[in-house]
Amino acid sequence: MRLALFDIYDKIFNKRPIIWVMTIICFICAAFIFPISKHDRLNAQEVGQTIGGWERHPSQLTDAQSFKLYNEKARFKPGLYQFRSVNSGHCMTYKAWENFASFKTDECIKNHVFYILPHHEGYTIRRVLTGSSAAYDPEHLRGCTTTGRGNVIGTRHFNILACGVPNNADSWEMAGDPDQIFSIHMVGRGPLFEIRPNNIEGDCISIARNSIDKEAAIISWACNGEAGQRFEIKLIKEIEPLLEAKLLERHGWIKGPDSWQLISPAGGVDMPGGNYNEFETIDDNGKYCALACVQNGISCKGFTWTAAGFDRSKPMCQLKSTLTQPINRGPSSTNDIFSGIVRR
CATH class of the missing domain: 2.80.10.50 (Trefoil (Acidic Fibroblast Growth Factor, subunit A))
Structure with a gap:
């Protein structure tokens, strides 16, 4: 059986090299026809892979991002x-x-x-x-x-x-x-x-x-x-x-239905998944998105805001009912994506 398979391989690829050439051309065409989307690149970043030459940024948050996201003054x-x-x-x-x-x-x-x-x-x-x-x-x-x-x-x-x-x-x-x-x-x-x-x-x-x-x-x-x-x-x-x-507004506190809540948006940080609502918003680095989250009451645990052109053609707000592992999207994304957690 092994000899028979080897004979087939020898006849196809060694005696007909044109098949090799055609196979390589097909792979190249597929790469151009089905390019890796930005969403796929972000998924690759999440799991620590490199796809299609996309070099992921470190997923660990910087000290500045951690301080913003988990603001100690909310204690x-x-x-x-x-x-x-x-x-x-x-x-x-x-x-x-x-x-x-x-x-x-x-x-x-x-x-x-x-x-x-x-x-x-x-x-x-x-x-x-x-x-x-x-x-x-x-x-x-x-x-x-x-x-x-x-x-x-x-x-x-x-x-x-x-x-x-x-x-x-x-x-x-x-x-x-x-x-x-x-x-x-x-x-x-x-x-x-x-x-x-x-x-x-x-x-x-x-x-x-x-x-x-x-x-x-x-x-x-x-x-x-x-x-x-x-x-x-x-x-x-x-x-x-x-x-x-x-004073409280100046320090990032937002008046909710029942009490003041603190959200301190961190630039360049994504929290993929956990959405219960998503809508088009304005280009304000997530300020309205944070306000909407607090005013939604206890159902909203956090949010992610993305600028126009980052993932969609318009700025988007994602309200989270579940908090997921935050991911650092890298220095080039500092002004394009913001995430925040309600500090209750």
């Missing part, structure tokens, strides 16, 4: 929070008298709360500004937690002072002087958090002497990992609809 939704010390079980509070004000620990009751709001360098921790000179403002929180102002030497304490607007800032939405901005870092299990003033490198908000007593002083002290510097941060209530609306 704390704008709202009222309790800061509970894991050392004593008491909550951080602010007590003001006529000639004296201080941060202390006290029982965790409903009015011992602070607002957390986003800032481009971290967060501001705010309360309604009170006092004879503080007019009621239904749209703004003008009292900022402030670190060590007036402390030239010695232990730095905290106070609630009017939020400052830096000289180079263009509006109230940038409010927060350097000593009024904080970073919040998750540590250990729980989760637990350290709160670090941006203007004092290496310091944390601390319970003085790790005290477990009620009305213990709260100070700024060198971060040392002790329990007196670790807090449970619990959301009590989301921010009221009118409060700091322009």
Whole structure:
């Protein structure tokens, strides 16, 4: 049997080389008649292959893309929070008298709360500004937690002072002087958090002497990992609809049917599949697509927007009910495709 097959092969290809030539011509013609589509090239990219000379870009997201897509500032939704010390079980509070004000620990009751709001360098921790000179403002929180102002030497304490607007800032939405901005870092299990003033490198908000007593002083002290510097941060209530609306919009928050949601579109990122709706949209790098996703409520988990000419002749919006593995489409696609995830 093997000899018979070999004889056939020998007669066809060795004695009739024209068949070889015709076979090669057929393959070349097929390549031109049925070219690999852009969709096929993208699929090749997803599975890490090279098809028809298409060199895929790395599928891994860059650090900048990851930060945009999984924005860490979404960890704390704008709202009222309790800061509970894991050392004593008491909550951080602010007590003001006529000639004296201080941060202390006290029982965790409903009015011992602070607002957390986003800032481009971290967060501001705010309360309604009170006092004879503080007019009621239904749209703004003008009292900022402030670190060590007036402390030239010695232990730095905290106070609630009017939020400052830096000289180079263009509006109230940038409010927060350097000593009024904080970073919040998750540590250990729980989760637990350290709160670090941006203007004092290496310091944390601390319970003085790790005290477990009620009305213990709260100070700024060198971060040392002790329990007196670790807090449970619990959301009590989301921010009221009118409060700091322009600030939240500036930081990428979008007002949904029930609450504010954050979507930070990442350029050059695709999330193939998982669509429950797809429609033509406008050339705005996905801003309207993000708005549509948030306004669709809980059914929309994320979106992908593509520019005209990238995959279709018109800009397209895909709303996702299921999130798939995000893919980096490469530097050449940075302005042609954007994807975002709703941070609830």
